[in-house]
Amino acid sequence: MLVIECPWCGPRSEEEFTNGGEAHIKRPSKPSALSDEEWADYVFMRKNTKGIFLERWSHSSGCRRWFNAARNTITNEIAAIYHINEKPPKEIS
């Protein structure tokens, strides 16, 4: 079980959280101008990173806020945690 540090509540057990998949995916500004392929790319295609992966988490059984985490997909180490509207810390990106 991971211990994830919620930016509001501090360290809590993994069972209180929900994983929200890859972070920093922008909704296209003109969805109607997209081809089917581009739209499918936006909706379905995700990176399958080995190593540091930027992902969203929600503290669903706690304060119910979303935040971002940089997790190493090999070791499960969490390298950084930052607010939902922030960019990943420089040392990671």
Add this chain to the structure above:
Amino acid sequence: MVETYKRKTPLANLGLEKVSPSEQKIGKSLLMTEIPYIAKVNLRGDPAKKIFLKGVKAALNIQLPKIPNTVSGKFSEVQAIWLGPDEWLLTGRSGAEAKLLKNLQKQTENMHVAITDITDSRTIMQLSGGPALSIIMKGCTLDLHPNVFKPGQCAQTILAKTNVIIHLLKFDKKIGPTLHIYVQNSFAEHLWLWLIDAAPT
């Protein structure tokens, strides 16, 4: 709002009202009581806006806690529990929800807020006595060590697979901790029976 004469606590079928408080003692030193019908109001608003904080202060006569997982005010009067950076649970005396709502609506008029009466969504269980925290530790991953979890602090977490809000009111050296568990009505009976089962005999 529920008609008060139709009101029934979610633990009504356990027949707790027939048991005197002294008989509700479980084991040697744990006292477990339900505190039903406490007024509860969910408040959302932007704490960065001073006019919002001022309005809430005028309506409740207490400051909203800004530090995560802390509580301000008094349980016997009005209390504000931190639920999120822009969300609080306000509690008041039984039957005070209409007045709370009215005051808040008046003082936050034309502001971007959400005020919701959730009085009948949850019930409160009060646990006091030495083993109270160690019982909770059996079904909760939260660090409840007295050095970490101090009086005046609250936490939203999972206890016995149930979403709860735990509020530590005080930690008396002789009696031990006194805490409140806010649990959703439909989970109340499960949690009550689980707590009795987990308590040392």
